[in-house]
Amino acid sequence: MLYWDYAATSPLYEEVIDTIAEVMKLHYGNPSSIHRLGVQAEKLLHSSKEVIAGSLGVLPTQIICTSGGTESNNLAIKGVAYSYRNRGKHLITTQIEHPSVKEVFLQLEREGFRVTYIPVNHKGCVELDALKAAICEDTILVSVMFVNNEVGTMQPIQEIGQWLANYPKVLFHVDAVQGIAKLPFHPKEWGVDLCSASAHKFRGPKGVGFLYRREGVQLAPQLVGGGQEYGLRSGTENVPLIVGMAKALRLSMEHLQAKMEQKYRVRHLLVEGISKIPELTLTGSDLAEEMAPHIVHFAFAGMKAEVVVHALEQRNIYISTKSACASDESDPSSVMLALGCSREQAVSGLRVSYSEEHQEKEAEQFLAALREVVKELAPLSKQASERRGKRR
Structure with a gap:
């Protein structure tokens, strides 16, 4: 089997599986309890945050544990919007964000906020001039992803963060789900106020993630109740998964340059x-x-992407179409349309994503299978194009 869908989710490190099982078995106390088992769990929680914070060069108190990237993005964006709405109701993002960001902004628009969606160029990179032109006195938040989850383009986060330093009342959020543990990322040095991460993207467990929050940034909590996570994310912390996330991040960050x-x-x-x-x-x-080093994206115009995916699956090779959160939709990729691709290309996009364990030999095996599939499907693609031409 050749698994080439790491951007959707990644297999856990064996050491992480063992660690999670051990914590579940031995350290099942509630970290809010004051007895010995609770204190042990609380210590594990704190040590995990120290590991996560150390990987980013920030403080443990700046790490908020969540259920994953989607919750982190919601907490960051809504948290800022609701906390600073008296300062302004203008928000800025891009045309190529993940659904867990895009849908939040659409919701906020329905609630009376004004959102500017910055275009990207044909490479999928943010147009900085458009971003600069969009800033106004009413702006309270800019949200730009680090690595596009679909095509793999890296955004100039450091440059944006440094420029936004001229606007101290504008907060900067980064969806770093596809970049953390894959590329160097320094939120403090780059002027990032908030950044989101999800453990299952760097070989940790599903259902857990974190949000980095710079000191002094106010957030309106989206989950209230017991007051956990500094009152910003109520609910008993999932200690085994948080410990697993910290270990996966540490392992992923080791020898990062070589990887x-x-x-x-x-x-x-x-x-x-x-x-x-x-x-x-x-x-x-x-x-x-x-x-980004771990994502390659291409289009097979005239052929629906899912047909290619299933043809490769029959050869025991697994890739994906667009974002896993939207891969079951038949609509054209909004990301590809934003890049200026045709509608025909935008329904035929295919994503290959992988880890440092993938070797050149496996890449050659994948390419050989891909050539076979394309040769097999090309006549069908040509016929479909001819039919569309006649309809026009």
């Missing part, structure tokens, strides 16, 4: 091989340094 280099080697092979298949079109930038 990046290996993924870029695999990426180079994939890009080179896909570019030689006439029916396929690569998405994103031609410059490797503008793209």
Whole structure:
């Protein structure tokens, strides 16, 4: 089996599985309880936050544990909007955000907030001039993802953060779900006020994530009750999963540069091989340094993406279409449309994502299978294009 869908979810490290099982068995106390079992659980919770914070170069008190990226994004964006609405009701984001960000802004628009959606260029990169032009006295939040989950373009987070330093009343949120533990990320140095992460993207468990919050940033809690997580996220903390998340992050951050280099080697092979298949079109930038090392995206115009996915699945190879949160939808990719792709391309986008454990040999195996599938499906694609041409 060749699993090439790490951007959707990643298999857990064996050590993480063992750690979670051990904590579940031995440290089942409620970290809010004052007896010995509760104190033990609380210590594990605190030590986990120390590991997470250390990986980002921030303080443990700046880490809020959540159920994952979606909750972290909701808490960050709504938390700022509701806390600072008296200062202004203008919000800025991009046209290519993950649904867990985009849908939050759409909801806030229905509640009376004004949202500006910044365009991207054909590479999928934010237009900085458009961002700068959008800032006004009413602006309270800018939210830009670190790595696009679909096509893999990296956004100039450091440059945006440094520029936003000129606007101290504007907070900066980054959805870093696809970038943390894959690339260097320094929220404090880069001027990021809030950033979201999800453990299952870096070989940790599903159902747990965190939100980094710079000191002094106010957030309106979205879950109230017991007052856990500094009163910002009530509910008994899932200690086993939080410990597992911390361990997965630590393991993923070890030898990060070497892991990046290996993924870029695999990426180079994939890009080179896909570019030689006439029916396929690569998405994103031609410059490797503008793209994340672990995602390659391309289109097979005239062929629905799910057909290709299932054809590869029959060969025991697993890739995906767009965001896993929207992969069962037949609508064209809004991300690809924002890049200027045609509707025909936007329904045929395919994403390959992987880890440093993927080797060049496996990349060659994948490309061989992909060539077979394209050769098999190309006549069908041509017929479909001809039928659409006649209808026009």
